[in-house]
């Protein structure tokens with residue numbers, strides 16, 4: 085009896101020791117800005133982008149693993165939603181692009197890092213409207229910015245990818261061919277091979293940012309009040325700016341598939357692949373009636389991990405044969421998944437949140453076998469995680485929306 089108790093006590097202690105070593109995400113910086121939405125870690129320097137209510141775009145940088153931060157001049161952008169930084173070890177220089185919302189020939193929607201990331205300057209031509217929600221870097225340092233744009237009120241809205249290999253001085257644009265599922269995120273495992281996700285959900289067309297029309301597709305009208313703008317980031321969050329005041333609005337939707345029965349056909353999730361640097365795309369994954377795709381990360385040209393969300397919850401898909409087939413390797417019935425960051429061919433983190441009518445809880449599945457099996461780290465209350473960057477599995481920085489209306493930074497303890 086006594087021996088059995090001692091044995092179980094030992095087992096409990098061993099479990100505690102294991103638990104103490106397991107990765108746990110914690111908020112290390114509360115209320116960092118109103119809307120923190122992009123994180124990148126070139127050469128161990130952490131950059132976080134987003135925007136503050138009333139004052140617009142914000143970029144922060146930390147040289148000491150998020151212990152202290154400095155503000156960097158962001159250019160004149162209204163709000164930033166994504167960030168892709170690149171450190172060139174041969175020249176020891178850091179370049180990069182922060183992108184977000186451009187509008188009405190006032191805000192271009194993009195800024196490029198100057199002077200090794202000390203400042204960011206607005207780049208490109210003014211646009212009538214632009215919404216860049218994703219970006220990435222090829223192994224050689226070419227940066228891709230993903231979203232939609234229209235140069236002036238007469239031009240149709242183009243969805244696609246804008247690539248630059250001179251830090252934003254010139255761009256080569258690729259047009260996304262799949263009208264029924266606008267482009268959302270992309271990964272650039274080589275200069276020529278890229279994968280991009282697309283998707284729609286029932287309310288996404290009404291919430292999509294205004295432009296004149298999608299090339300050849302449905303017409304979108306400019307809002308009557310040009311200072312009022314909103315964009316759906318996904319089914320749960322609306323980015324809203326009214327006369328310079330910016331907020332993220334949480335729109336809880338039921339994850340009960342029955343509640344969505346009549347709308348299910350409006351969930352479309354696609355992945356397309358290019359092998360010629362964006363000249364042509366082939367659809368390699370196409371699903372109707374279940375979810376839309378979010379982030380994708382491809383640690384090599386044949387191996388990708390992509391996340392999706394819909395009324396049946398969050399999903400993770402993996403291909404290890406160049407997109408020829410995809411295996412669903414994780415689902416969570418009451419969650420959304422926003423991004424995935426592979427640290428290597430084998431190791432990586434997916435991020436998102438459990439959603440319910442009152443709040444959301446940060447969700448962090450991780451993999452050690454290339455995405456085929458996943459382990460869930462402890463939930464973080466009241467955050468929905470929207471971006472993550474890692475230098476190793478236990479050295480990551482994530483940005484998240486908090487239920488209090490502000491954004492936070494999370495790191496692993």
Ligand SMILES: *[C@@H]1O[C@H](CO)[C@@H](O)[C@H](O)[C@H]1NC(C)=O
Nearest residue numbers: 127173175176177178199200
């Ligand atoms: C690289 O540049 C940074 C400043 O941007 C400097 O602190 C660092 O010492 C440089 N490293 C090398 C190897 O020159």
Ligand SMILES: *[C@@H]1O[C@H](CO)[C@@H](O)[C@H](O)[C@H]1NC(C)=O
Nearest residue numbers: 118137138329330331332489
């Ligand atoms: C933004 O600022 C306005 C004006 O100060 C305020 O009314 C509003 O509540 C703020 N919104 C957020 C999300 O902080």
Ligand SMILES: *[C@@H]1O[C@H](CO)[C@@H](O)[C@H](O)[C@H]1NC(C)=O
Nearest residue numbers: 402404409410411412413456
């Ligand atoms: C992926 O799915 C296919 C078809 O269901 C299956 O044959 C294959 O074994 C799966 N691969 C892995 C690594 O689970």
